[in-house]
Amino acid sequence: MAKKDRRKVLGRGLSALLNDPQNDIHLIENTNANKLVGSIIELDIDKIEVNPYQPRTNFDEKSIKELADSIIALGIIQPITVRELDRNKYQLVSGERRFRASKSINLDTIPAYVRIANDQEILEMALIENIQRRDLDPIEIALSYQRLTDEINLTQIQLSERVGKERSTVANYMRLLKLDPIIQTGMRDGFLSMGHGRALINIEETEKQLEVYEKIISKSLSVRATETLVKNIKENVNELKPAKIQPKIFESAALDFGAYFNVKITVKGNEKEKGSIQIHFDSLKELSQILKKINLED
Numbered sequence: 001m002a003k004k005d006r007r008k009v010l011g012r013g014l015s016a017l018l019n020d021p022q023n024d025i026h027l028i029e030n031t032n033a034n035k036l037v038g039s040i041i042e043l044d045i046d047k048i049e050v051n052p053y054q055p056r057t058n059f060d061e062k063s064i065k066e067l068a069d070s071i072i073a074l075g076i077i078q079p080i081t082v083r084e085l086d087r088n089k090y091q092l093v094s095g096e097r098r099f100r101a102s103k104s105i106n107l108d109t110i111p112a113y114v115r116i117a118n119d120q121e122i123l124e125m126a127l128i129e130n131i132q133r134r135d136l137d138p139i140e141i142a143l144s145y146q147r148l149t150d151e152i153n154l155t156q157i158q159l160s161e162r163v164g165k166e167r168s169t170v171a172n173y174m175r176l177l178k179l180d181p182i183i184q185t186g187m188r189d190g191f192l193s194m195g196h197g198r199a200l201i202n203i204e205e206t207e208k209q210l211e212v213y214e215k216i217i218s219k220s221l222s223v224r225a226t227e228t229l230v231k232n233i234k235e236n237v238n239e240l241k242p243a244k245i246q247p248k249i250f251e252s253a254a255l256d257f258g259a260y261f262n263v264k265i266t267v268k269g270n271e272k273e274k275g276s277i278q279i280h281f282d283s284l285k286e287l288s289q290i291l292k293k294i295n296l297e298d
Helices: 002-010 014-018 061-074 096-104 119-133 138-151 156-163 167-178 181-188 194-200 206-219 223-240 248-261 284-293
Strands: 040-044 080-086 089-094 109-115 265-269 275-279
Touching (some): 061 096, 080 096, 096 109, 167 181, 181 206, 248 265
C-alpha cells in the first residue's frame, strides 16, 4: 500500500506542481503496454539519451566534478526522470547534471523514475526544473520562455502562471533577446548581469549598445553606473537634435566622464572647437563624492 501511495505522489504530472489540473499527465500503471511507467528502476546509462528540449546549454565542468565526487561518496540521492521512447530506449526528462556526473565516473546504471510525457511536457519540465533548482543564465531563461510562447502558444500571462513569476519579470527576460548577439553572448559568459542588459535595452542603436558594452567590460562598470551612462546618452542625444552635428569626441567625452563620476555630464562645443563641460549633481553628498574623485576635498 505504501508503495502504491508513493507512486501516486511521484507520478503526478507537471501540472500538479503548477496547480493546473486540466493539463495533468496520467500514468499508465499495471498495463501490459508498459509495466515500467510509474516505477523507479536501475537503468543502463547507455540506454538513455539526453533531452533535446533541455534549455540549459552550458554545463559548468567544475560543478559536474563536485557532483560526481558527491555521488562517489553518497550515491545518487534523487533519481533522474526519464520517458520510454522504445523498447530498452529512454530519454531524459530531468536530471541531466546527475546523468553527466554519473557518466563521468563510469557508472553502469543509474536510478531512474519512468513516466510518460509528450514533447510539450518535456520542454516545460526541463525549464521548470532548471529554474527552480539551479539557475539558468538570463539568456537561457529568455530563450526558454520564447520557446514556450512560440511552440506551445502561451501568452505572457499564461507563461508567468506556469513558471510562477510575475508577468513583468517574464517580459524583462524576453526583452533581453532584443540585445545584439555579441551582448547576449557576454551575458551568457558572465561578463555582465541582467541589470546591465536591462539598461542596454534602452539604447536603440546597435552601434551605441556595443560601445557601452565595451565600456562596461573595460571599466568594470556597475549596473548603476551603466544606467547613468545610458541616461546620459539618451539625454545628450535629445539635446543635440536641434543643433548642428557636433564632433564625436564631445559625445565620447561625456560618456567617459559620466562613467567615471557616475553622474550626468554634458559636453558642448562649437565649430571653433571651443566648449564647456557641465557636471550635474543631485545633492551635496553627490558633489562631495565628485570632489573626492578629482582630489579637491579630503
